[in-house]
Amino acid sequence: MAGPRSPWGTTWLLLVFMLVNFADKAVLGLAGPDLMRDLDISRQQFGTAQSAFFALFSLAALGVSYLTRTVRTTVLLLAMALLWSAAQLPMLWAGAGFATLVATRLLLGAAEGPAAPVAVHHVYGWFAQRDRTLPTAILMAGAAAGVAVAAPTLSLVIEWWGWRWAFGAVGLIGLVWAAVWWRYGTEGPLAPEAGTAAEDGVGGADGTQPELPLRRILASGTFLSACVATFAAYWLMSAKLTWAPDYLETVMGWSGRQAGLAVGAVALTNGAALLLHGLLAQRSATRDGRAAPRVRQGAGAGLLMLGSAAAVALFALSDTPWLTTVLMFGPLSLAMVMMTVGATACARITPPSQRGIVLGALTAVFALGGVLAPAVLGRIVDAAPSADTGYRNGWLLTAALLAVGGALATAFLRPQRDAVRLGVPEHDLGRAPVAH
Template sequence: MSRVENSPLRGWIVTIMLALFMVINFMDKAILGIVAKPLMAELHIQPAEFGLIASSFFLLFSISAICFGFIANRMSSKMVLLILAAIWGLSQFPLAFAASVPLLFFSRILLGVGEGPAYPLALHACYKWFPNDRRNLPSAVIYQGVTLGLLISGPILTFILVRYSWHAAFMTLAVASLVWMVVWFILGAEGRVTSDSETRVHLSHTAHVSYRTLLTDKTFLGNMALYWTTYWIFALMFTWIPSYLSTVLNYSPTETGWMFMLFTGINVPIVLGGSWLSQFLLKRGVASVRARAGLSCIFVLVGGLFICLSLFAVQQPLLKVILLAIGCNLPQLTFVLSSTIVAEIIPDAQRSGMMSVNSALATTGGLIAPALMGRFIQSAATPAAGYDTGFLVAAILAIAVSVIGFLIINPEASKRRFAARALPATPRVRPAGAALAK
């Protein structure tokens, strides 16, 4: 059976801290979109250039995710997450005092270095406390930190922007990172759950599978493609939706903050409900190919259809926002289930690295999407036409990738394949020739 050396209560305390970690993480991401109008006006930035600044966040995002992921295979999660939070704070402080286009690029690139590994490593830390069939719910709780960050970033950062300045908004987030570091240093801890042979199809947690085999697996690739498409949509959401609400739909700055809160709030019942349904199906004995992979594909497919409805079926602004919000939020169930699929099929000793590779490859969608949307907006006859083109591209991607996912993602088949090709890990402590204890 799985081995748990710490209390479940402590595991949930750590999970809540990881959720707060993601709150700050996604407020950091959302702030650029929220301060876009005054920032662009003050620094005379055009939409295409702003799109490049937004995309620069992802320049080293994936590389950092991979590097820190493999570091986390050997270093405690507590220490790695402290380092990441420190990078966040350091990247935000300069913008509290000065403003220039080069400084914006530098700040967003550095922030991307710190935030690229954040989500997969937060989940990796969480999975040390929960066995495979109980990971959906804590994963969803951590992901709700993402939702909460986007929810409160609208009204809170908009209030600070209007009441003080956009510089003060960056200062607020820098201080928040430092406060989290102090609390995490006190409360953070390492879990001790390891996977057993029953749940891993006789693939020991000490086994090793070649990375070539892992990276070319159909389940890994199809699962990552779903994640990539979801991140494409998500990057558009936190970068361009606030500007879309104010520029195209003519909401005031305060109304935009609250509308963005409602836009992201739809995520809560979608992701929590979808995660609960997936875990319920797993508990009832439904295979992961349906309970996790199939459900992810359905949510991404329906999300793409709702985005299309928002573009072609309605003209009333509020209805357009509601349909677009549902379309952008439905695929986000993938952020929870994609990571649980990777954790399910990968040997424990390689889990952190492969979860980070999955995230790193998937989040390259965020490198492309904001810049491409900026190009569409600047080159279109009207801003509204440019936004529509960008959203349509996202919808087409969602529909196409979900169909492919239905055809190739099969966690059970991948586990059998990895088990057949696994080699025992090289012992680090025991002398050569020592028997592996089970």
Template structure:
């Protein structure tokens, strides 16, 4: 019988501070992404950009995102998350400040490519760093607290950034996010020490559910490539791809849709634009809590993680589909907000599921590759949306096509995931040991 370490289940004050800093890290990262969407109308007017060009602005952000996510995971495994995260945020700040000098479409593209490169590893490194400080039975909620920094940061900052854009010009919002990043770096380096990168190296028996322990023992620690090519990883990454398609469409296009198609006033826009991000915060906390309870009760990755993740993605597909057809502005806002809300659940339960299934030795690289594959949705989604908006009979029609396409992608990912993600059935450790003796 696996013994529980009761000390591991209690979180220290310092642990809570680290989790809070990682919460702020994901908040800053997402605000840096979202500010471009809030400023879309004035930027397009000033630089004379078409919808298709604006879609390209959203897509190029993820051009190097995938590669840097992988590279960041490798660096974190080698040098530790503390220094890699700090260097990453330094780059964010420099890019945000450089936006002061943007005066052309090409310059804007360069800043978005470089910012995407800097932010590629952010989410996976935050999840990896947080998992080192959290006991297994509290990872779902703990990672969720870190993750909700993304939507909650946008919800809180949206009125502030829109006010800055309206009163001081769109560049002021970028400078403000850069200043916040500088403050965060100082706090991170002061609280987290180099020795803290060794946290989380616990005995595998204490860190796995009983039904999954035999599988880990039978799986060689060097099996990184075989895991990357496994059905489980591919399907989890597909769910992430669908999530990022929905997520980046929300970041880059929904504020534009609300202002140009639904014709919301500036005052209403400041309120409504924060609505989906508040819902996402509540959703991530609620579903991660449900997932943790089921996982604790059943000791099953499938019942506790997969059977929460995939049905929620399917619910997101339904909301996007009917939101695209809604004739009432209020109903469209509610349904599209719910579609975005349910569509981003993979941000928490994807990494949480991978932590249970991936080899312990390769956690950083696995999370990095997960973000690399999922961020491909961020490359394709914004551009396809811009293409549909520009080449349809009207902007409203183009947006409706884009929302329905997003619904289809969420439907495929959620449907395949719910029937296909299963822990691999392998031989018991005792059987493998016996076979090895026979070979000798």
């Protein structure tokens, strides 16, 4: 069995990191109905509080990802986990109101913005390029697992002890993870050493790959299409995370516990889709790394997004309860594959020493979906003559975004072609691949 200081041991530790990360995000949506009643705030105000989480999210993702050049990722990950807990625990105070909620969500967003790019960059230090799809999928599945575990668990916490203790619970769990990471977290043998990146166009003495002008990477078709597609996928995820509990209670007539269980079960299907895709991609790479796939990875993910767009549109227009339930537990999850494909594609076209920055830039762009989706959908629902009509309009807008992202990914997400054009070799240089 892999120990904690091994490729897969590190992957499992970071899976828990991502699980806590998304439990932190989910708590506000799950506490939403009770919180809005107790604090006497509107849906638009609630959407504003949720959007506050993402106000500094993108800036922090860029800034902290840039620090990966000079600061070890083990230190950055530990600091983030501690800040998460510091941001959640003030809501335990009985006097904490709307202003405290917004302030703590701002801090939480700043601390969690860099989480995904730094975690992915760290785990890539343990795996060679061809082996990265499955560990990336596992980390991305942490989002689904976080919601799947948090939704029913925090729903029970809210029912038994009140919504404030839901914030307290995730804060305490973050402290536990930080203590474990302090003991076991370490850099992988393929990680670029902080502060020793090669200059643009000049290889390092140890065989490190020369860096490229960032503008060339950021202007590539692969990076730009990955940004649009992951933005749309993240918009869908943020919309469901924020508004699905209220939608299921207000429009579908479900109880709070039923809504929490449903959101958790839907999250499990998201995770299953990511893991299945990762396993299939890993199997393909292991079977024959030289064989060209029948469908390009980017095109395949783009087609899945188009299928998800059609499912969301049907979900919005259907009045049949069994059909909307079936759509929730499958087709709506297809777009999430793009989160894995986008990250691995951008890593493929980037020299290792610049990988953290490029992954941070990708996160900064797609996180805007998290900024906009809660507020925009909240405004659409509040402005509509009924919640039913408002949610229908909001889901149709989401379907349109997914269709655009899927079409662009199908046409332009070509990491292998762009890597060759940029001169980025397929495997990490200077070190042997990790056995695992």
